[in-house]
Amino acid sequence: MHERILAGNDRVARHNREHFHDHNVIAVNLMGSPGAGKTAILEATARALGPEANLGVLAGDLATDNDARRIRAAGIVAESITTGSACHLDAEMVHRGLHQLPWRSLDFLFIENVGNLVCPAVYDLGQHVNVVALSITEGEDKPLKYPLMFRKADMVLITKMDLLPQLHVSLEDIERNLAAVMQTPRLLTVSSTTGAGIGEWIRWLRSIGQPRPLACAAPAGAGRVV
Amino acid sequence: MQAMFDQIGTVIVAQRARSVRRVRVRIGAQAGVEPALFRTAYDVFRVRTLCADAPLDIVHVDASDELVLDQLELEVA
Numbered sequence: 001m002h003e004r005i006l007a008g009n010d011r012v013a014r015h016n017r018e019h020f021h022d023h024n025v026i027a028v029n030l031m032g033s034p035g036a037g038k039t040a041i042l043e044a045t046a047r048a049l050g051p052e053a054n055l056g057v058l059a060g061d062l063a064t065d066n067d068a069r070r071i072r073a074a075g076i077v078a079e080s081i082t083t084g085s086a087c088h089l090d091a092e093m094v095h096r097g098l099h100q101l102p103w104r105s106l107d108f109l110f111i112e113n114v115g116n117l118v119c120p121a122v123y124d125l126g127q128h129v130n131v132v133a134l135s136i137t138e139g140e141d142k143p144l145k146y147p148l149m150f151r152k153a154d155m156v157l158i159t160k161m162d163l164l165p166q167l168h169v170s171l172e173d174i175e176r177n178l179a180a181v182m183q184t185p186r187l188l189t190v191s192s193t194t195g196a197g198i199g200e201w202i203r204w205l206r207s208i209g210q211p212r213p214l215a216c217a218a219p220a221g222a223g224r225v226v
Numbered sequence: 227m228q229a230m231f232d233q234i235g236t237v238i239v240a241q242r243a244r245s246v247r248r249v250r251v252r253i254g255a256q257a258g259v260e261p262a263l264f265r266t267a268y269d270v271f272r273v274r275t276l277c278a279d280a281p282l283d284i285v286h287v288d289a290s291d292e293l294v295l296d297q298l299e300l301e302v303a
Contacts, residue, residue: 148291
């Protein structure tokens with residue numbers, strides 16, 4: 001039969017992507033480990049880009065709506081997707097979450113995925129781009145330990161750069177490890193606290209174009225052995 | 227795992243099968259799925275289903291991100 005096990009998710013992701021395309025909404029899947037600074041990046045993005053563009057956020061979390069409340073306090077619309085025991089978002093969760101937002105009027109929809117460097121990389125949500133937040137405090141070897149996450153990334157944000165002087169961490173080693181796993185290494189160093197690098201991040205967001213081509217699932221066969 | 231069992235259920239209905247004899251999946255090294263954990267999850271999910279007696283064969287695929295339900299052997303009436 002040879003059918004992708006996540007073919008059902010891929011169909012919903014394709015549906016989401018068509019929605020985004022039809023309404024000129026750029027969808028950004030923001031991933032990273034717990035505490036990587038994803039919500040802080042969105043708060044900084046709201047301050048920098050919010051006055052000029054309509055932004056919205058779907059924030060995934062196992063429990064609580066703390067992230068969505070923080071983002072709303074920064075002045076942009078945000079809703080939570082509480083996943084319970086699920087360690088990632090899938091396309092259906094995002095589709096249901098869209099009903100909670102005025103998403104058609106957005107210029108950018110940020111999907112803050114559940115803090116996790118493994119499972120979120122496996123699920124297509126219908127996004128235009130994958131962005132991974134990697135805090136400088138996480139050390140140099142995360143790209144090598146979690147290669148799939150970084151291989152799927154269109155952009156890596158090295159966050160909390162204001163803390164670098166306090167740490168024994170080599171930015172050059174992080175860059176080299178990213179280059180070892182990413183087909184087209186692309187990273188920005190940022191600090192949500194000082195605002196350093198946020199301008200470059202906003203410029204990159206503005207440069208995002210149309211969605212990538214849709215993946216096609218192999219058709220299922222028939223017969224006794226399928 | 228739930229997605230795979232949904233697919234198997236669809237095939238069982240379409241083929242009017244009584245049970246599943248064997249399941250084969252292909253897992254790429256870059257799929258983000260650990261084969262050993264996949265097998266553990268399968269053993270949990272198959273309890274009291276039509277796959278209860280169906281062994282799982284995992285085909286490991288290098289340099290690929292595929293995660294595919296590759297073949298089912300069915301017991302039909």
